[in-house]
Amino acid sequence: MKRTMKLAFIALAAVGALVGLISVVSTPDVSAADDAAKGTSAQTVARDLPVTEIVNNEFTPGSEVAKNLLGADEGKGASDLDKIVDEIPVYKTQAGVAGNLSSIGSDTLNNLMAFWKEGFQGYYPNVKLAVEGKGTSTAPPALIDGTADFGPMSRPMKNEEIDKFEKKYGYKPSYVAVAIDALAVFVHKDNPIKSLTLPQVDAIFSSTRKLGYKEDIVKWGQAGLQGNLAGSNITLYGRNSASGTYGFFKEHTLGKGDYKATVKEQPGSATVVTCVSEDTAGIGYSGIGYMTAGVRAVPLAKDENSEAYEATSENAYSGKYPLWRFLYIYYNKKPGEELRPAVKEFLNYALSREGQKVVIKDGYIPMSKALAEKETTKFNTGK
Numbered sequence: 001m002k003r004t005m006k007l008a009f010i011a012l013a014a015v016g017a018l019v020g021l022i023s024v025v026s027t028p029d030v031s032a033a034d035d036a037a038k039g040t041s042a043q044t045v046a047r048d049l050p051v052t053e054i055v056n057n058e059f060t061p062g063s064e065v066a067k068n069l070l071g072a073d074e075g076k077g078a079s080d081l082d083k084i085v086d087e088i089p090v091y092k093t094q095a096g097v098a099g100n101l102s103s104i105g106s107d108t109l110n111n112l113m114a115f116w117k118e119g120f121q122g123y124y125p126n127v128k129l130a131v132e133g134k135g136t137s138t139a140p141p142a143l144i145d146g147t148a149d150f151g152p153m154s155r156p157m158k159n160e161e162i163d164k165f166e167k168k169y170g171y172k173p174s175y176v177a178v179a180i181d182a183l184a185v186f187v188h189k190d191n192p193i194k195s196l197t198l199p200q201v202d203a204i205f206s207s208t209r210k211l212g213y214k215e216d217i218v219k220w221g222q223a224g225l226q227g228n229l230a231g232s233n234i235t236l237y238g239r240n241s242a243s244g245t246y247g248f249f250k251e252h253t254l255g256k257g258d259y260k261a262t263v264k265e266q267p268g269s270a271t272v273v274t275c276v277s278e279d280t281a282g283i284g285y286s287g288i289g290y291m292t293a294g295v296r297a298v299p300l301a302k303d304e305n306s307e308a309y310e311a312t313s314e315n316a317y318s319g320k321y322p323l324w325r326f327l328y329i330y331y332n333k334k335p336g337e338e339l340r341p342a343v344k345e346f347l348n349y350a351l352s353r354e355g356q357k358v359v360i361k362d363g364y365i366p367m368s369k370a371l372a373e374k375e376t377t378k379f380n381t382g383k
Contacts, residue, residue, distance in 0.1 A: 081313060081360050087369040091123070091352035098126035099342045102148045105132075105139030107268045108245055108287040109152035109327055112179065115358045120349050127342050134267075136244025143332055144168055149343050151330035154181070154244035154287065165332075174333040176375040177326040178350050180365035182288040182311035183248060184297040184323075186273060188280045193225050195299040195308035198322060200224075202254050204234060204283060205263060210255030220281065229281060236263040237275045237284035245269065248325060249285050287327075289363030313365045327364065331379075339379055351376050 103113050110133025117129045132138075139151030140161040157165075157173060165173045185201055187193055196204075200223055203213035217223050221230035238259065239246040250256060266272045269286035276282040277294025288311050291297060301308035302322045315321035329347065333339055339347075349355050356366040367375070 081366055082357070084368055085353055085356045085360065085366050088351075088353040088356055088367075088372050089369075091349050091354050093123050094341065094345055097124045097341045097345050099128075099340065101127060101129040101150070101342055101346065102142075103129060103131045103150040103152060104134075104142035104148040105150070105152035105330075106136045106154045106244055106327070107133045107239075108136075108154040108181065108243075108289070109133065109179075109329075110268075111289070112327075112359065112362045112364065113150070113152055115362055116346070116350050116355060119354060119358060120346055123349070124342070124345070127346075129346070135240070135242030136247070137242045139330060140165065140173075143173060143330060146332075149331060149340075150346070153328045153330055154325070155248045156328065157330060169332065169334070171335055173330050174378060175328045175330040176347060176351070176378055177367070177371070178329050178375070179327045179356075179359045179367065180313075180316055180324060181327050182297075182313075182316045182321050182324050182365065183245065183285060184288045184291065184311045185283065185285050185300060186276045186291070186295040187283050187298055188276060189294055189296050190280055191220075191225075191229060191296070192227065193220070193223060193298055195301060196223060197301045197304050197306070197308075198253055199303060201300070202257065205236060205238065205249075205259060205285075206254040206257040207260045208254070208257035210257035211253075232281040235279050235282040236260060237272045237279075237282055238263045238265055239269065239272065239286070240265040240267060245286060249323075252323060253285075287364065291363060316365050333379060344379055347379055348376060 103117075110131065113131045113133065117131055121127055121129065133152070136153045136155055139148070139153050140157055142148035143151045144165050151173075153175075157175075162172055185196065197213075199209075199211040199213040200217060202211040203209050203215065203217040204223065207216075209216065215222065218233060219230070220232050220234055223234075238249070241247075250259065264275065266275060266284075269290040272284040272286050273290045273292055273295055276284045277292060288297065297311040299308040299310045300322055307320075309315040309320040309322075311321055311323070316324040329350070331339070331343060331347070338344070351367065351372040356372065359366040
């Protein structure tokens, strides 16, 4: 399916601010997470936690910490996504790269992995890469069993998943952030709803309403919509529990509450979007890369006292859009040992200029030069 996304302009100052904070990060610890929850400054938290951990584990996206980490400065020079990616070095081929590779994991990253496979095999015809994307939760078992070289994930590994890996291998799994996503709430293209708050989205999708909205929302009129759809029951579409997007949405939008039993779970993000595009009263969620002409992404606000922002690259970079996240590839790297050439070069390719142009092609948001360099250091230094 052809997927499109509105590529907005982004502030270069935001990238610079993010780079400055990433340069001082180190290993996460529990005390830092506790401080973050108590309102410790973003600068302090950034020194204690890798940005990829902070973004998805240690605070709510769109918070003051997120805004500071992403550098939410405005009105200072801008450039489009292609110009940002053009600053990243081009990929340079290496000798001796061959063999069979396997990728098992995220549906959100499935098409992106397939595009990367095509580009990578253009450089290395003797590399064969099998890609399977049935859900993020399938990645950790595949890495643990040794049936996959890559475990694409739309959320960080859970502690219990890391523990199982470490129990078998004696060290933790490695990972790199490879792209940025704005997790979107989609409605039918003809649905005129102007915006929703996260508590409203929670009241639409959740039976527990952990974010405190005043009532259960079952009709569009309760969400503020007027006109023909106001009296219509809202049809809910979502992912199944194998999905990292399911887990991310549950944590950051439902406040770790329970989904309603009426949510029609789908096996993939594309199916969610298709269902919504065929249902004028429908609503669903998925990565922004799955957006089609049949749906529209609803602007979201953190709460009723906050401004609503569209799911654009600009608002994801600035942290204004409350449901942005990194997308990851996990892999098995024994400390002190080099990765197999094919594994290392695939990761280098994904974070190269060519690889990040593929990110734009697939409708997601690319890494900056400094972010890409920071991530490639993880597997190119032997540490």
